[in-house]
Structures are given as C-alpha cells and as structure tokens.
Amino acid sequence: MFRLKLYYHAKPFLPWGFRMAIRRVFAFRKRQRYQATWPIDPSTSLPPSDWSGWPDDKGFAFVLSHDVETQIGYDKIGPLVDLEESLGFRSVVNFIPEGQYRTSDQLIKDLKARGFEVGVHGLHHDGKLYNSLVRFNLRSKKINKYLKDWGATGFRSPLMHHNLNWLHALNIAYDASTFDTDPFEPQPDGVKTIFPFWVPKHPEIGSQRPEVGEQKPEGRPQTSEHRTQESSSTLPPSLDGYVEIPYTLPQDSTLYLLLKEKTNKIWKEKIAWLSQNGGMAFMNVHPDYIDFNENGSPSTYPVSLYKEYLEHVKAAYGGQYWHATPGEVASRFRPGIGVLK
Numbered sequence: 001m002f003r004l005k006l007y008y009h010a011k012p013f014l015p016w017g018f019r020m021a022i023r024r025v026f027a028f029r030k031r032q033r034y035q036a037t038w039p040i041d042p043s044t045s046l047p048p049s050d051w052s053g054w055p056d057d058k059g060f061a062f063v064l065s066h067d068v069e070t071q072i073g074y075d076k077i078g079p080l081v082d083l084e085e086s087l088g089f090r091s092v093v094n095f096i097p098e099g100q101y102r103t104s105d106q107l108i109k110d111l112k113a114r115g116f117e118v119g120v121h122g123l124h125h126d127g128k129l130y131n132s133l134v135r136f137n138l139r140s141k142k143i144n145k146y147l148k149d150w151g152a153t154g155f156r157s158p159l160m161h162h163n164l165n166w167l168h169a170l171n172i173a174y175d176a177s178t179f180d181t182d183p184f185e186p187q188p189d190g191v192k193t194i195f196p197f198w199v200p201k202h203p204e205i206g207s208q209r210p211e212v213g214e215q216k217p218e219g220r221p222q223t224s225e226h227r228t229q230e231s232s233s234t235l236p237p238s239l240d241g242y243v244e245i246p247y248t249l250p251q252d253s254t255l256y257l258l259l260k261e262k263t264n265k266i267w268k269e270k271i272a273w274l275s276q277n278g279g280m281a282f283m284n285v286h287p288d289y290i291d292f293n294e295n296g297s298p299s300t301y302p303v304s305l306y307k308e309y310l311e312h313v314k315a316a317y318g319g320q321y322w323h324a325t326p327g328e329v330a331s332r333f334r335p336g337i338g339v340l341k
C-alpha cells in the first residue's frame with residue numbers, strides 16, 4: 001500500500017507517456033506470468049450453488065459500462081451512446097462528481113430518457129479514496145449526495161480500488177469495482193467469479209464469507225445457507241447489503257493502451273468462454289480513449305474495434321444473452337436466488 005500511496009502522490013508530476021512506458025515494461029512481464037489465469041481464469045467459472053440462471057432463460061448476461069475520466073471523454077459520450085443505441089444496446093455511464101469536468105443535469109436526464117443508466121465514479125480521481133477509513137467515510141458522505149442527486153444506484157471506484165466492507169457506507173444497490181481476473185490493476189486481487197454476488201452488511205450472521213480487509217483478496221460468493229437467512233429479511237436489498245458486479249472482460253485501456261493489442265480477438269475469445277459457462281459478460285470501455293475520427297494517437301484506439309465487437313456479439317449470440325444495465329442486474333438480484341427471472 002505504501003508504494004501505491006507514493007505513486008499517486010508523484011503521479012500528477014509524471015508525463016502520461018513516461019508513466020505508460022514504465023507500466024508497459026511491468027505489464028509485459030505480468031502477461032507472461034499470468035498467462036494461465038488471464039484473460040481467462042478457468043477456476044472462476046462455477047456458478048454459486050443456488051444460482052437459478054438468467055432472466056428469460058438466457059444463457060448468459062451482456063452488460064456494458066463506461067467510466068468518464070476527463071473532459072475529453074465527457075465530450076465523446078454523445079457518439080458513444082449513439083453507437084450503442086443504434087445497435088440496440090444500453091450501458092451505464094459513470095461520472096466523477098468532483099473531477100476535471102462538470103456533469104450537467106441535462107445530460108443525466110437525456111441519458112436516462114434513452115434507457116441508459118448513470119453511476120458514480122469515485123469522488124475525485126486521485127487514487128486516494130481508500131487511503132484511510134477516516135478519509136473514506138468523509139468522502140462517502142459527499143458520494144452519497146451525488147448518488148441521490150443523480151438518481152444513481154451504482155458505484156465504481158477510480159482505479160478499481162476496493163474494500164467491500166467499507167462500501168457499506170455508500171447508499172448503493174451495487175458496486176462494480178472488482179473483476180474476475182485482472183493482474184494489471186494496481187490492486188490486483190480478483191473476486192474469482194464471473195457471477196454477481198451479494199455482500200451482506202452483517203456478515204457475522206451465519207456468514208462463511210472470509211473477512212475482507214484492506215488490500216486482501218475478496219471472498220467468494222456466500223453459501224446458499226447464508227443467502228437464505230439474508231433473504232428472509234423484508235428490507236430492500238440496499239438497506240442490508242449490496243450486489244457486487246465484477247467486470248469480466250479486459251478493460252479497453254489494458255488491451256489497447258497498455259498491451260498495444262491491435263485487434264479485439266481477446267474480447268471475442270473471452271465472451272465465447274463466458275457464454276459457454278453461463279456467466280456475465282461485463283465490460284468497461286472509456287470514451288476518453290476511443291478515437292472516433294480515426295486520427296491515431298498513442299492514447300486512443302479506433303472506435304472500429306469496439307463497434308465491430310458489438311456487432312459480433314449481436315450477430316454471433318443474438319437471442320442467447322440477457323442484455324441489461326448493471327442497475328437492472330442489481331434491482332433484480334435477491335440473496336439466495338440470484339437474478340429474478
């Protein structure tokens with residue numbers, strides 16, 4: 001944790017190209033080291049014992065999300081949601097409340113009117129949210145205000161930092177800051193499942209879930225015994241816990257900026273595996289890094305890689321997946337049952 005803190009203090013003073021060059025050296029080694037568990041970790045495929053399947057008897061779930069990092073990304077939300085809408089898809093757009101840009105109420109309204117969802121992406125984007133519990137609790141009050149003002153039910157932490165126990169301070173129906181496998185993240189402990197799972201506020205009540213501490217690997221989904229006890233509560237889910245929705249496809253920034261992939265082959269291979277195993281194909285794409293004009297720059301990738309991937313999903317798996325926003329996944333999730341059919 002100390003090294004991470006030091007890095008985020010120094011980060012604003014280091015040029016992007018320099019930071020990326022250093023990260024690429026480490027990423028290359030990591031890719032070799034983790035080739036048995038990334039991009040696919042076979043040990044994550046087992047559904048929870050009480051899993052009842054996806055709505056409408058679909059084989060798997062297809063869920064899209066976007067984190068808007070800077071004004072550059074904010075300005076590209078229009079073409080990005082137009083693209084998704086034209087292909088029949090909807091996503092959640094996660095905004096940083098007190099970052100480099102200001103999120104307009106009108107944009108939030110427009111997105112929702114078109115069937116998109118809005119989420120909260122940290123408070124600032126400085127990598128310091130989890131530095132101490134005191135800081136986290138202070139920031140959580142402000143985050144709760146934005147959740148309410150924006151009518152948002154979901155949270156994603158900047159840089160995918162996570163501590164599932166602390167997150168109970170947020171008034172959320174779901175969190176989406178974890179992943180099945182992603183050794184390239186600064187806090188690389190995956191939750192090792194390709195299914196959403198319940199994080200109870202009072203894990204001491206019959207829980208067999210390991211305690212989740214700072215920087216420690218998160219627990220597997222709870223046992224069915226525990227879930228049944230939780231589900232006996234008449235409280236809405238948001239009051240006694242939240243749903244954790246791990247992303248399961250490599251982030252665009254990892255594939256195209258860090259690893260310099262030139263195709264969307266990894267996304268296609270991973271969704272093939274996710275669909276075979278009946279899991280959740282949940283991806284995170286940053287408008288900041290998409291090149292809509294095919295200009296070509298080291299900090300972007302061509303929109304064709306994303307567009308062609310969405311078209312592929314539609315053509316190859318049409319009728320087989322349940323397409324939902326993460327908020328819809330969370331609103332239909334019940335401990336002990338999974339997603340309501």
Ligand SMILES: [Zn+2]
Pocket residue numbers: 067068069121125157158159
């Ligand atoms: Zn971010």
